[in-house]
Amino acid sequence: MSEIHLDRVTLREIRLPLRRPFRISSGTVSDRRILLLEIRDRSGAVGWSECVAAEQPNYSPETVDTAWLMLERWLVPATVGKSFDGPRAIHPHLEKVARGHPMAKGALEMGVWELAARMEGVPLSRLLGGVRDTVDVGISLGLQDSPEALAQEARAALKDGFRKIKLKIGPGEDYAYVAAVREALGPDVPLMVDANSAYTLEDADDLARLDEFGLMMIEQPLDRADLLRHAKLQARIRTPICLDESIDSVDRAQDMLELESGRIVNLKPGRVGGFAPSLAIHDLCRERDVPVWCGGMLESGIGRGHNVALASLENFRLPGDLSPSARYWERDIVDPEWTMDSEGRVTVPRDRPGIGVEVDEERVESLTVRREEFMAGSSVS
Ligand code: OSB
Ligand code: MG
Numbered sequence: 001m002s003e004i005h006l007d008r009v010t011l012r013e014i015r016l017p018l019r020r021p022f023r024i025s026s027g028t029v030s031d032r033r034i035l036l037l038e039i040r041d042r043s044g045a046v047g048w049s050e051c052v053a054a055e056q057p058n059y060s061p062e063t064v065d066t067a068w069l070m071l072e073r074w075l076v077p078a079t080v081g082k083s084f085d086g087p088r089a090i091h092p093h094l095e096k097v098a099r100g101h102p103m104a105k106g107a108l109e110m111g112v113w114e115l116a117a118r119m120e121g122v123p124l125s126r127l128l129g130g131v132r133d134t135v136d137v138g139i140s141l142g143l144q145d146s147p148e149a150l151a152q153e154a155r156a157a158l159k160d161g162f163r164k165i166k167l168k169i170g171p172g173e174d175y176a177y178v179a180a181v182r183e184a185l186g187p188d189v190p191l192m193v194d195a196n197s198a199y200t201l202e203d204a205d206d207l208a209r210l211d212e213f214g215l216m217m218i219e220q221p222l223d224r225a226d227l228l229r230h231a232k233l234q235a236r237i238r239t240p241i242c243l244d245e246s247i248d249s250v251d252r253a254q255d256m257l258e259l260e261s262g263r264i265v266n267l268k269p270g271r272v273g274g275f276a277p278s279l280a281i282h283d284l285c286r287e288r289d290v291p292v293w294c295g296g297m298l299e300s301g302i303g304r305g306h307n308v309a310l311a312s313l314e315n316f317r318l319p320g321d322l323s324p325s326a327r328y329w330e331r332d333i334v335d336p337e338w339t340m341d342s343e344g345r346v347t348v349p350r351d352r353p354g355i356g357v358e359v360d361e362e363r364v365e366s367l368t369v370r371r372e373e374f375m376a377g378s379s380v381s
Contacts, residue, residue: 004116005042005083009076009108009374011068012036014367016300018328023143025170025198026058033064034300036364037071039111047115048359050303051107052270059196059297060103060224060245060271067104072372074098075108081376087116087127091276102248102273109274110306118354123309125348125356128275130312134345138164138319139327140194140296143173147180154181161344164190164216164319170198175209182213190319194219197245201229208237216318217242217264227252230261242266244295249273253281257288264318266295269310270303278310286315296321301334305355308338312348322346333360333367 014034021030035051053060053067078097084090090112094105117124125132139162144150154165167181178193185191192215199207199221207221217240222229224245234241241262247253248271256262265285269278285292294311297303304322311320324340325332332338334357340346349356 002119003083003085004087004112004119006039006080006112007042007375008040009080010038011071011076011372012038012364012368013064013068013370014333014364015369016329016333016367018298019330021142022298024059024168024194025143025173025196027056029055029298032298032300035064035067035107036302037107037111039108039115041115041119043119045115045119047111047113047118047354048302049107049111049114049306050270050299051103052268052297052299052303053103054297060248062101062103066101067107068370070098070101070104071108075104076374079108080374084112087113088276091274094273103270106270106272106274109276110269113275114306114354121353123348123350123352123356124306124354125309125312125350128279128309128313130309130348131314132312132316132348133350134347135294135308135311135316135322136163136319137322137340137344137346138162138166138190139323140166140321141168143168143170144177147177150177151180151184155184158185158189161340161342162319163344164192166192166194166219166321169193169195171203171206174206178210178213178215187214190216192216192219192242194244195221197221197223201226201233204233204236207233211238215239219266220244220246224248227255227259227261230256231259234260234262240264244268247272247281250277250280250284253284257284257290263290265290265292267292267310267316268295268297269306270297271295275310282313282315291315291317293318294320294322296323298328300329301325301332301338301357302355302359304338305334305357308346308348309355319344331363333363334358335360
């Protein structure tokens with residue numbers, strides 16, 4: 001692995017309207033504000049990444065604005081102008097610079113991995129140790145106005161080929177919705193729900209009623225900090241619990257496994273601080289025979305490329321939230337856009353360097369609303 005010397009980092013915020021608003025139990029998003037990083041090595045090679053922090057602090061305490069602040073004030077200045085002995089060295093470095101803020105750190109870390117893959121001329125999936133040529137794709141359906149409307153969406157998704165259907169739920173928008181979808185799809189279609197922390201342990205009886213639908217899993221029913229309460233809930237319901245928001249570090253994954261707070265992990269590299277912690281969580285779960293799958297955060301094609309590369313690892317055993325570009329955007333910011341075949345699979349680019357798609361820089365430029373460039377010893381807005 002050659003040495004990486006970070007010469008220049010450019011932060012950008014772009015606006016990208018979703019084709020349709022996406023509603024979860026804690027809020028709705030219509031226009032994405034996406035933080036992109038462009039990272040250049042002394043050799044002139046460039047890597048791209050995307051921060052998964054959202055517009056509102058309703059999924060995680062981090063937002064686009066807190067991530068921008070952390071990157072601008074602390075993380076980028078501590079990194080630009082420095083040399084690293086390969087991309088694995090970035091994560092421990094950033095852990096020394098600041099506490100918390102895994103999404104801000106993850107964006108920078110993943111951009112350096114992408115840069116390293118391009119410098120080596122290898123696909124990012126290979127640099128990460130991926131083994132799959134394709135990854136199974138699931139869809140995450142936002143909350144709808146009625147059970148019938150949701151069942152309609154689910155039917156269409158099944159017809160499109162998606163290999164897993166995930167429904168957002170919340171108190172008062174659960175049992176009847178899941179019932180309508182299960183009825184519409186039949187008993188054998190892989191179906192799951194995601195509550196985005198909308199319940200408390202007091203709701204255990206209501207959640208146990210969902211057991212009758214044979215769900216693959218229920219994702220993040222309780223608060224992010226509720227590892228102990230998730231363990232208590234898991235003891236009371238048959239449906240496997242999958243954690244998403246709770247797992248923001250390797251240590252939290254270890255705690256989950258020790259406490260038996262759940263049986264499946266939704267692994268989003270941008271949520272756990274990047275690829276190095278993702279690989280550690282992947283391996284930890286594999287040792288315990290706990291399946292992981294790759295979640296999504298309504299990413300553009302850049303973040304999608306990072307996720308697809310990671311999802312090519314062995315223990316990603318369940319379909320990922322890796323919907324094609326056209327589901328989210330009129331037009332994505334990468335070329336080619338991400339697609340899914342009729343069998344519900346996305347192809348892992350195994351013969352092109354980095355994420356395997358090219359960033360449409362002109363389009364990125366035209367969508368940019370904020371930009372800041374950092375070079376060793378200076379910052380230029
Ligand atoms: O909880 O997995 C989640 C989107 C935004 C924030 C949180 C979540 C989601 C999704 C969408 O479920 C997955 C996707 O990107 O398609
Ligand atoms: Mg989730």
